[in-house]
Amino acid sequence: MSDDKINKKREKDQRRQDRKKQKKRSKQIQLVRTYSIYLIAIALIGYGLFSVISGPQIGPMGSTHEHLDILVYINGEALDLNQTRYAMKSGYGHIHGGEGDIMHLHAINIPLNWFMESLDLAITEQSINVHGIEYLSNDDDVFLIFVNGENILDIEYMLMDEDKILIYYGSASDDDIANALSLVPDRAEEVNASPNKGDQV
Numbered sequence: 001m002s003d004d005k006i007n008k009k010r011e012k013d014q015r016r017q018d019r020k021k022q023k024k025r026s027k028q029i030q031l032v033r034t035y036s037i038y039l040i041a042i043a044l045i046g047y048g049l050f051s052v053i054s055g056p057q058i059g060p061m062g063s064t065h066e067h068l069d070i071l072v073y074i075n076g077e078a079l080d081l082n083q084t085r086y087a088m089k090s091g092y093g094h095i096h097g098g099e100g101d102i103m104h105l106h107a108i109n110i111p112l113n114w115f116m117e118s119l120d121l122a123i124t125e126q127s128i129n130v131h132g133i134e135y136l137s138n139d140d141d142v143f144l145i146f147v148n149g150e151n152i153l154d155i156e157y158m159l160m161d162e163d164k165i166l167i168y169y170g171s172a173s174d175d176d177i178a179n180a181l182s183l184v185p186d187r188a189e190e191v192n193a194s195p196n197k198g199d200q201v
Contacts, residue, residue, distance in 0.1 A: 066161035101185035
């Protein structure tokens with residue numbers, strides 16, 4: 001066999017081997033992509049299940065009809081929750097327009113932090129964010145949460161019928177805090193006893 005034919009045969013064999021390698025590489029890449037998609041899907045499903053299992057199970061809507069008193073007190077002044085910007089933000093729990101001292105709950109297991117975030121007043125253990133302005137505990141001022149007169153640290157506290165909620169930021173003076181506590185409304189029981197439980201029809 002001539003050298004020319006031998007070379008051509010070698011080239012042909014080499015091309016065949018190259019094609020096999022390329023096909024194998026393509027299959028490997030495809031497998032990696034497929035497994036990656038499966039892993040991402042499994043991770044997302046797992047995260048979703050974890051959120052459902054571990055997160056607060058709000059609702060279903062209509063599973064309760066409760067009312068709570070609320071006061072948000074920032075630097076010596078009550079935040080005006082009567083403004084329309086706070087009204088009817090969620091069907092699960094809301095404030096009625098012009099009635100900013102009463103929280104209306106229409107679903108069970110609503111955490112305090114969820115309710116506050118629905119009003120665009122997100123809270124942490126150390127702060128409240130009022131429409132982009134953060135009020136954070138520091139050497140001079142404190143952020144505190146009171147439920148029925150008791151200071152709590154759990155921002156995921158599950159709201160209960162006729163609770164009295166004070167969200168406080170300001171002076172750490174006992175007198176100033178006591179004054180704010182004395183201003184927490186006392187209307188939830190009255191609303192519960194009213195026709196339609198205070199629902200606006």
